[in-house]
Amino acid sequence: MPDVPAGWGDLLAVVRRCESGEPLPEPEQQAALELATAVGLATLPGAIGCSISLQRPDAGFVTPAAAGNVAIILDDVQYTIGDGPCVRAARTGKPERLDPIATDRRWPELVRQAADNAVASSLSLPLLTARAPAALNLYGSAEGVFGSARAAAVAMLVARATSALLMDVGGRPVEGLSTARVQRAISERTLITRAEGVLMARDGISSRLAYHRLAVRSADESSWLRDVAQRVLDEAEGAAGEDISA
Amino acid sequence: MAENQQEKARLQLEAGLTRSGLTYQELWWRQVAVGGDASPLELEAYLLGLLAIDPHQHDVIAQALNEHFLDCGQDHPVPYSERWGSDSRGD
Numbered sequence: 001m002p003d004v005p006a007g008w009g010d011l012l013a014v015v016r017r018c019e020s021g022e023p024l025p026e027p028e029q030q031a032a033l034e035l036a037t038a039v040g041l042a043t044l045p046g047a048i049g050c051s052i053s054l055q056r057p058d059a060g061f062v063t064p065a066a067a068g069n070v071a072i073i074l075d076d077v078q079y080t081i082g083d084g085p086c087v088r089a090a091r092t093g094k095p096e097r098l099d100p101i102a103t104d105r106r107w108p109e110l111v112r113q114a115a116d117n118a119v120a121s122s123l124s125l126p127l128l129t130a131r132a133p134a135a136l137n138l139y140g141s142a143e144g145v146f147g148s149a150r151a152a153a154v155a156m157l158v159a160r161a162t163s164a165l166l167m168d169v170g171g172r173p174v175e176g177l178s179t180a181r182v183q184r185a186i187s188e189r190t191l192i193t194r195a196e197g198v199l200m201a202r203d204g205i206s207s208r209l210a211y212h213r214l215a216v217r218s219a220d221e222s223s224w225l226r227d228v229a230q231r232v233l234d235e236a237e238g239a240a241g242e243d244i245s246a
Numbered sequence: 247m248a249e250n251q252q253e254k255a256r257l258q259l260e261a262g263l264t265r266s267g268l269t270y271q272e273l274w275w276r277q278v279a280v281g282g283d284a285s286p287l288e289l290e291a292y293l294l295g296l297l298a299i300d301p302h303q304h305d306v307i308a309q310a311l312n313e314h315f316l317d318c319g320q321d322h323p324v325p326y327s328e329r330w331g332s333d334s335r336g337d
Binding site: 005012043150184189192208211223 | 278279280285287290291294298305306309312313316321
């Protein structure tokens with residue numbers, strides 16, 4: 001496999017902190033936004049610029065973080081005319097893909113500046129934030145670079161990570177959450193953790209190796225992991241009973 | 247894990263996810279139930295090859311997929327990691 005792209009581990013570690021409700025100090029948040037744009041630029045083949053557009057209280061826009069100078073130039077063009085794909089994505093909450101930019105007739109100044117800076121396509125994705133309308137913008141060196149399913153999935157992931165950084169408080173609730181479902185998951189996890197503990201104590205192994213053995217046994221026995229865990233606990237209880245009676 | 251093994255592991259999970267028809271969200275829920283602690287974004291990043299996946303994370307996601315296949319009457323089509331020998335005590 002090619003190396004995993006740099007920066008994702010650091011970015012998602014910061015996102016995890018944000019989603020746990022830990023407020024990021026301003027300098028760290030700024031650094032994290034810059035990391036998000038750098039990761040977007042580095043991960044998407046053909047991207048030559050990545051930026052964040054954030055609406056100010058006076059309804060104008062600013063770019064709080066960007067990677068690639070063309071992103072700053074093309075963002076500014078749109079802020080000056082008060083319209084364009086990044087402004088629209090932020091305001092409407094809908095993605096805006098301009099591909100190719102050259103044939104667009106709505107924003108001639110944007111088309112001209114894009115041509116001057118060798119930018120052929122763009123993708124702006126709305127961000128869900130607790131602050132103000134915002135968008136993640138990607139600028140491409142060729143037509144179609146943001147058109148594949150993978151590019152769309154990666155761009156969405158960068159946008160969701162960036163949204164979490166701008167969320168300020170605890171991130172978005174997880175969809176599909178219900179008390180019954182959470183209780184089932186917790187009870188299943190608890191059973192598995194107890195079985196891991198039994199194997200760790202019995203065989204002197206790490207929790208990860210214990211988990212691996214449980215998983216392999218579940219395949220050997222064509223069973224769900226919770227059932228294997230229950231059998232391990234039952235076996236341990238039976239063995240303990242034999243020890244006592246011996 | 248060597249890079250080619252990592253990629254093989256990722257492709258196995260990706261193929262399993264495609265075959266399962268589960269959404270990322272659904273898979274995330276399932277991996278929580280079987281002991282995983284990846285966030286939704288981390289899970290998706292693993293499957294897109296954007297984050298390195300270690301053998302434990304592989305096993306957890308493989309387990310989550312295999313539990314879905316068991317629910318559908320199929321038996322563990324997603325392989326587990328091969329990092330540890332059967333007598334290894336390492337982590």
